[in-house]
Amino acid sequence: MSTVRVPPVLRAAVGGVRELSVPGSTVSEVLEALYSAHPEVRSQLVSDDGELHRFVNIYVNDEDVRLQEWLDTPVGESDTLLILPAMAGGASAAR
Amino acid sequence: MAQTYQDLLAAARAEIPEVQVAELADRLGGDGAPPVLIDVREQSEWDEGHIPGAVHVPRGYLESRIAGVATPDQPIVLVCAGGFRSLLAGRNVREMGYEHVESLAGGFTRWKQSGHDYVVPQTLTPQQRARYSRHTLIPEVGEAGQLKLLGAKALLIGAGGLGSPAAYYLAAAGVGTIGLVDDDVVDASNLQRQIIHTTDRVGMLKAESAKIAIEALNPDVKVNVHATRINRDNVLDIIADYDVIVDGADNFPTRYLLADAALMTRTPLVHASILRFEGHASVFIPYEGPCYRCLFPEPPPPDLAPSCGEAGVLGVLCGVMGNIQANEAIKVILGIGDTLSGRLLVYDALGMSFTELKVRRDPNCPGCGPDAQLEFRDYDAWCAGVGRHPEAVHA
Numbered sequence: 176m177s178t179v180r181v182p183p184v185l186r187a188a189v190g191g192v193r194e195l196s197v198p199g200s201t202v203s204e205v206l207e208a209l210y211s212a213h214p215e216v217r218s219q220l221v222s223d224d225g226e227l228h229r230f231v232n233i234y235v236n237d238e239d240v241r242l243q244e245w246l247d248t249p250v251g252e253s254d255t256l257l258i259l260p261a262m263a264g265g266a267s268a269a270r
Numbered sequence: 271m272a273q274t275y276q277d278l279l280a281a282a283r284a285e286i287p288e289v290q291v292a293e294l295a296d297r298l299g300g301d302g303a304p305p306v307l308i309d310v311r312e313q314s315e316w317d318e319g320h321i322p323g324a325v326h327v328p329r330g331y332l333e334s335r336i337a338g339v340a341t342p343d344q345p346i347v348l349v350c351a352g353g354f355r356s357l358l359a360g361r362n363v364r365e366m367g368y369e370h371v372e373s374l375a376g377g378f379t380r381w382k383q384s385g386h387d388y389v390v391p392q393t394l395t396p397q398q399r400a401r402y403s404r405h406t407l408i409p410e411v412g413e414a415g416q417l418k419l420l421g422a423k424a425l426l427i428g429a430g431g432l433g434s435p436a437a438y439y440l441a442a443a444g445v446g447t448i449g450l451v452d453d454d455v456v457d458a459s460n461l462q463r464q465i466i467h468t469t470d471r472v473g474m475l476k477a478e479s480a481k482i483a484i485e486a487l488n489p490d491v492k493v494n495v496h497a498t499r500i501n502r503d504n505v506l507d508i509i510a511d512y513d514v515i516v517d518g519a520d521n522f523p524t525r526y527l528l529a530d531a532a533l534m535t536r537t538p539l540v541h542a543s544i545l546r547f548e549g550h551a552s553v554f555i556p557y558e559g560p561c562y563r564c565l566f567p568e569p570p571p572p573d574l575a576p577s578c579g580e581a582g583v584l585g586v587l588c589g590v591m592g593n594i595q596a597n598e599a600i601k602v603i604l605g606i607g608d609t610l611s612g613r614l615l616v617y618d619a620l621g622m623s624f625t626e627l628k629v630r631r632d633p634n635c636p637g638c639g640p641d642a643q644l645e646f647r648d649y650d651a652w653c654a655g656v657g658r659h660p661e662a663v664h665a
Binding site: 180182183184185193219228229230231232234237238239242257259260261262263264 | 547550568575581627629
C-alpha cells in the first residue's frame, strides 16, 4: 500500500482525511483504487473524456509524474503519491 | 630630552619624502603602475570622502594590517587630512621595511581643494548602524548587504494575509522601497491574520493602512501606494521600477498575469498561496529556473480552487508563508543562499510537515519555453474556462 496525500480541496470527497493508504503499483492503478473507494474524487480529477485534468499535478515522492512515465510511473510500497492542484489564496477575503 | 610635536614632524619630514597633489594625480592617472594609496584617517573622516582607489587603514591599525594591502617593495603613498599624521605614520611603516613610502603633502584637504575627484562612500548612518546591527553582524549580509537592502525595491501584490507579514518584515529588514498593490479596504474579518492593519483602521485602504504601520516601524522605508487592481493595462508600468515581486494575490487571473509580466520584465517572482492549513511557496527566476506556468500550466476550475473567503484560512499560516516570502525576497535581493527556485515547498500546518517537490523548467512551457508567444490574454475569461463560473473566480 502506498500513501496518497490529499489536498485540502479534495478532503471532503475522501471523508476529511489528509492521507490514505491505497493499493496499486503504478500511478494509474493507485488512482483507480482511490476512485473506486471514493467515487467523488474521479469527477473532480478526471475530465468527461477520461483524461486527468491538466490543472492536477501528481507527484510520486518529490517528482512530477508528467516528467516521468505519466500514469505508468511506478509506485512502490513506501512511496507517497501527492495530488496537488494550484491554490489561489493569498491576500484578502471580503470582496 | 623630550621632543615636541614639531621636532617629531621635522624628523619624519627628513626621512619620508612628500608627494604633491598634482604629482600624485599624474601618477594615479598615468600609464605606470600607480602607488598603493593608503588613507590612514579615522572612519568618520573616510566616510565624508576619499581619493578614488584609496584603501582605508586607520593609523591605529596600520602596522597590523599593512601586510594585507601592500608588499615591502611596492611604492606606497599615505594620506591623512592635512599631511601630518601620514608623515608620522610613514616612519613606522618604513621601520617595518617598506622602503618606498611617501606622504601626501596637504593630505585629502588639499586634494579636494585642488578640485580633484573624490568619492563619498555610501555608508550606514550611526542610527542605521544601530538599527541593523543584528544584520550587519551576519557575514552573508554585513554593511554592504544592508546597503543593498536599503537600495532595493520590492513590490508586494496584496496587503492582506501574505502581504501583511511580508511587508512588515521586509520593512523591518530595511528594504528601502516597498510598493503595495491593493485596492481593497480593511475589513474586521481581515484582522485575524492581516497583522499590519489595526482595528481603528477598518474601512481604510489596505495599502494606506499598511503604509502607516511601515512608516511607524521604520522611517528608512519609502512606501509606494498603488491603490488599484493590477491588470494587463497597468501591470508593466507598476512593476517596472521594482527588483523583486512578492505575489500574495488572492485569485488566479492576477497570479497568471503576474507570472507573464514577471517573464516579460525578467523580474524575480516570490510566490506563496494559502488555504485552510496548507501553504505553498516557491521562487520563479525568469529564464533561469521554472516559471509559475511550468508548475501549473492551467488553473483549476473555481469549485476546486475556493478562496480563503470561501474555505477559510488559519491566520498563523499566513504569517509562516508570508515570512517565507520575505526570507526568499531578501535572499534574491542579496544574491545569497539557495532560494526556492526549482522547488515547491508545501507546508501542512495541521500535520506540521514541510514537503519539498521538484519543479523543473518545462521545455514546452507556454510561458517561458523557447516557442512561447508571450502576450497578455483575458485572464478572467481564461481562468474561468469553459463551463466554469466567472463570478466565482474573484475571491
